[in-house]
Each structure stands twice: as C-alpha cells, then as structure tokens.
Amino acid sequence: MKVSRLLRLYEAGNTDFNGSDLQGADLSRAILIQINLDRANSIGADLRRAFLTRASLREARLNWADLSFVKLGDGDLCGCDLTKAKLIGAFMVKANLSDAKLSGANLEGANLRGANLRGANLCGANLAGTNLRGTDLRGANFNWANLAEAKLSGARLDEASFRHANLSGAYLNGTNLTKVNLERTDLSQAKLNGADLHGADLSTANLSEAALKGAILTEAQFDRVRWCVPLMSASMTMPRVVS
Numbered sequence: 001m002k003v004s005r006l007l008r009l010y011e012a013g014n015t016d017f018n019g020s021d022l023q024g025a026d027l028s029r030a031i032l033i034q035i036n037l038d039r040a041n042s043i044g045a046d047l048r049r050a051f052l053t054r055a056s057l058r059e060a061r062l063n064w065a066d067l068s069f070v071k072l073g074d075g076d077l078c079g080c081d082l083t084k085a086k087l088i089g090a091f092m093v094k095a096n097l098s099d100a101k102l103s104g105a106n107l108e109g110a111n112l113r114g115a116n117l118r119g120a121n122l123c124g125a126n127l128a129g130t131n132l133r134g135t136d137l138r139g140a141n142f143n144w145a146n147l148a149e150a151k152l153s154g155a156r157l158d159e160a161s162f163r164h165a166n167l168s169g170a171y172l173n174g175t176n177l178t179k180v181n182l183e184r185t186d187l188s189q190a191k192l193n194g195a196d197l198h199g200a201d202l203s204t205a206n207l208s209e210a211a212l213k214g215a216i217l218t219e220a221q222f223d224r225v226r227w228c229v230p231l232m233s234a235s236m237t238m239p240r241v242v243s
Contacts, residue, residue, distance in 0.1 A: 003027060010035065028066075098136075168206075 001020045009017075010032060020040045028048040038058040045065045052072045059079040068088040075095045082102045090110040098116050103123040111131045118136045124144045134154040142162045149169040161181040168188045172195050179199040186206045194214045203223040 001025075 001017070001022060003022075003025050006017060006020070006022070006025075006027075007030065015034055016036045017040060018036055018038045020037065022037075022040055022042045022045055024044045024046075025042065026046045027050050028046045029050060030047075031051040032055060033051055034054045034056075035052065036056045037060050038056050040057070040060045042057075042065055043061050043063045045062065047062075047065060047067045047070050049069045050067070050071070052070060052075055054074045055072065056076045057080050058076055059081075060077070061081045062085050063081055063083045064085060065082070066086045067082075067090055068086050070087070070090045070092075072095050073091055073093045075092065077095060077097045077100055080097070080100045082100060082105050084104045085102070085106075087105055087107045087110050090107065092110060092112050092115055094114045095112065096116045097112075097120050098118045100117065100120045102125050103121050104125060105122070106126045107130050108126050109129045110127070112135055113131050114134045115132075116136045117140050119139045120137075121141045122145050123141050125142075126146045127142075127150050128146050128148045130147070130150045132150055132152045132155050135152075136156045137152075137160050138156050138158045140157075140160045142160060142165050144164045145162070146166045147162075147170050148166050149171075150167070151171045152175055153171050153173050155175060157175065157177055157180050159179075162185045163181055164184045165182075166186045167182075167190050168186045170187070170190045172190055172192050174194040175192075175196070177195055177197045177200050179201075180197075181201045182197075182205050183201050183203045184205060185202075187210050188206050188208045190207075190210045192210055192212050192215050195212075196216045197220050198216055199219045200217070201221045202217075202225050203221050204225065206226045208226055
C-alpha cells in the first residue's frame with residue numbers, strides 16, 4: 001500500500017489496516033493514533049518519531065524497521081517481530097510486547113516502564129540505559145543482551161534468563177531475582193541492595209563492586225563468582241544469608 005493512500009484513508013476516519021503491505025514505507029513523524037496494523041508487513045519501514053499511541057501491531061513484521069523515538073504508549077505489539085529493529089529512545093510505557101521477537105534490536109534509552117514483555121525474546125538486544133521499572137519480564141530471554149545501567153527496580157523477573165548478559169551498573173534494588181539464571185552475567189557495580197537472589201544461578205558471574213547490602217542469597221550458586229569486594233567494606237556490601 002502506498003503511504004499517501006494510507007494517510008488519506010486514515011484522515012478520512014479509517015483506522016483498520018490489518019495485514020497491509022508497508023515494507024520499506026516512510027511513515028516517519030506520521031500521526032497514526034489507535035491505528036490497526038495487526039499482521040502488517042512493515043519490514044524495513046521508517047517510523048522514526050511517529051505517533052502510534054494505543055496502536056495495535058499484533059504479530060506485525062517490523063524486522064529491521066527504524067522506530068527511533070516512536071510514541072507507542074499503551075500500544076499492543078503482542079507477538080510482533082522486531083528482530084534487529086531500531087527502537088532508540090522509543091516511548092513504550094505500558095505497551096504489550098508479550099512474546100515479541102526483539103533479538104538483536106537496539107532499545108538504548110527506551111522507556112518501557114510498566115510494559116509487558118512476558119516471554120519476549122531479547123537475546124543479544126541492546127537495552128543500555130533503558131527504563132524497565134515495573135515491567136513484566138517473566139520468562140523473557142535476555143541472554144547476551146546489553147542492559148548496562150538499565151533500570152529494573154520493581155520488574156517481575158520470574159524464570160527470566162540473563163546468561164552472558166551485561167548488567168553492569170544496572171539498578172536492581174529490591175528486585176525479586178529468585179531462581180533467575182545469571183550465569184556468566186556481568187553485574188559489576190550493579191545496585192542490588194535488598195534484592196532477593198534466593199536460588200539464583202550466579203555461576204562465574206562478575207559481582208565486583210556490586211552493592212549488595214541486605215541482599216538475600218540463600219541457596220544461590222556461586223561457582224567461580226568474581227567478588228573483588230575489599231574486606232574492610234564487606235559488612236557494607238556483602239550479602240546477608242538467611243535461613
């Protein structure tokens with residue numbers, strides 16, 4: 001579908017473009033609030049700074065699309081394919097991204113506060129500095145992902161996997177990481193004060209200079225963990241183990 005026709009129809013009040021072919025389309029800065037693009041083919045599309053608040057893109061194909069600084073608050077992207085997509089600085093507060101495919105995507109600096117990413121695949125994605133406060137990340141795959149300085153306080157992380165992920169400097173204060181897979185994860189300088197890591201797999205993880213005051217590490221696996229915490233400050237930064 002030609003962009004000019006889509007915009008003309010939208011202006012006339014038509015919001016249903018389910019299954020449309022928009023591959024490579026230039027919709028940058030377009031205002032398409034509450035548009036229905038379910039199952040649309042938008043591979044490689046340009047959606048930079050577009051206004052897609054409350055839009056529906058369920059199972060849409062957005063591989064390699066550029067959604068930098070897009071407005072997608074309250075959007076529905078359940079099952080959407082965003083493999084290798086660019087979402088730098090995207091506003092996706094309370095968006096539904098459950099079961100979405102985001103492997104290799106760039107979400108640096110994006111705002112996903114309160115979003116639903118349950119079961120999403122973010123393997124190898126760049127989420128540096130991303131706001132993930134209060135998000136539902138249950139069962140999400142963050143293996144090999146970059147979450148340096150990401151904000152994850154209040155996120156739900158049951159059964160999430162962070163193998164080989166970079167969480168250096170991440171904000172995880174008070175977070176429930178019970179039985180989460182953190183094998184070979186870089187948690188250097190991470191803020192884990194009051195976090196619950198009961199039964200978590202921290203094998204060969206890097207916890208150098210991590211803040212762990214009041215953290216619970218009962219039954220956690222510590223095989224070859226790198227602590228690098230000065231002995232004199234151990235009482236301030238080392239975890240407490242509760243029975």
